[in-house]
Amino acid sequence: MKTTQETTPYIEVRGLKKYFSTKRGTLHAVDDVDLFINRGETLGLVGESGCGKSTLGRCLIRLLEPTAGEIRVNAEDGKGTDITGLGKAKMKEMRKKLQIVFQDPYASLNPRLPVWELIAEPLRVNRVCKSKEDMQKRIRYLMDVVGLAERLENTYPHELDGGRRQRIGVARALALEPEFIVLDEPVSALDVCIQAQILNLLHRLQKEFSYTYLFISHDLSVVKHVSDRIAVMYLGKIVETGEYRELFRKPLHPYTQALLSAIPVAKLNVAREQILLEGDVPSPVNPPPGCRFMPRCHYAQEICSRELPKLREHEPQHFVACHFTGNLQPKTK
Structure with missing residues (x-):
């Protein structure tokens, strides 16, 4: 993906922890992680299955509540906003800037809704559009941006292939004009040729809209292709980070x-x-x-x-x- 980005942190994480209580004891999914992601760059996060990659990504946008630590957004000035302390109303507003694309494009979509309704959902919940005409215009714009034909707007997820389903997921993530997107293994469930299409789409969108990405994957060859920097995770800990060429x-x-x-x-x-x-x-x-x-x-x-x-x-x-x-x-x- 290799973008030309500013060298100023958009997200800065300090001492982030996420523990789960189990019958056997406390599970340390993410344990005292320090991390930063520069504005406009792609940080690749790699590691074995179960090492805490997805948990970390979901904590960054507070889909999971951290056990401890700070997550500062807009951290260019060294301060930013610590979203771990935001209440429900302020977090709802902040969440427009922080979005996610899930690994399984079928499981993450409501099978009872057509494409039009799936993309309209975040717009409707956040009351973005003032009229039905505005809504329709916005949805068709998003479909065009991610490469979905207008004729598919009344199609259901089970009628589409994996690549088109994932494009719906990307369109939903873009609906509220975010600044930061967690890409949680967005191509691992797709065929190789479809993977390349989705990766090229994400690259084009980042170049056009200056998005900041956290790209989570276990496929190092993909991570090398898309990342500006790479962080390696092992059993809840970051063990190495660096510019992708150097690493x-x-x-x-x-x-x-x-x-x-x-x-x-x-x-x-x-x-x-x-x-x-x-x-x-x-x-x-x-x-x-x-x-x-x-x-x-x-x-x-x-x-x-x-x-x-x-x-x-x-x-x-x-x-x-x-x-x-x-x-x-x-x-x-």
Whole structure:
């Protein structure tokens, strides 16, 4: 996606936590995350299934209420508005700026409503249009923007393919003229050729309207294509962030190195050494102290089991949470 964006943070997250109470104990889905997303850029968020990516994305727009921490919007001045403290009325107004496109374009749409009604729903709830004529004009404009033919306005979701359903989801997200959009694995449920169409659509929209994106995915090849910066998440923690070229050229965290080694190379006679992760993933329920990645890390030492590494700037704009960054040595036996 590679946009030319301002280097000023639109969203800044400090100490964000989201815990869930379970029968086994407290599940640490998102645990003390610090993050920023610059205005007009795409931040790719990657990690294994269950690491907390979607939970983090939903906390950023308060679809889920954070357990603790700050989420500051319009943070260019270093302050911004902490939306975690907003009441229902103010949050409803703020929510117009913060939207989401869900992973499953069928499950996220009401199957009993046609395309016209699905796109009209956010406009009607927020009383955006003053008349039926304004409503119809706005809906047809949104359909045109996302590439939906006017003849489909009375069609139901089950009559459409996955790509068109996802275009409806994008149109709904754009209806209130947002500034920030969480893209929660928006192409993972689509065929490869349809994925490319949706990614190109999102790129065109960002270029035209200067949207700020959080792009959540487990597909590193897609993330590399669409992102300006990338954040790597493991078991509720951000373990590395950096500009996409730098992170792919020189991954610093052992987990990032393992992820990148798993990307297939589409070239004959080109070998890549794959890093196989051994050991068990720690439970997110009452996790042990120390580094969450320690049981699977080839470089773990005694300090890793007792002291949690902090996210530090190792190189300009390249942050990593590892005790041995730049000096990785295989663990002693």
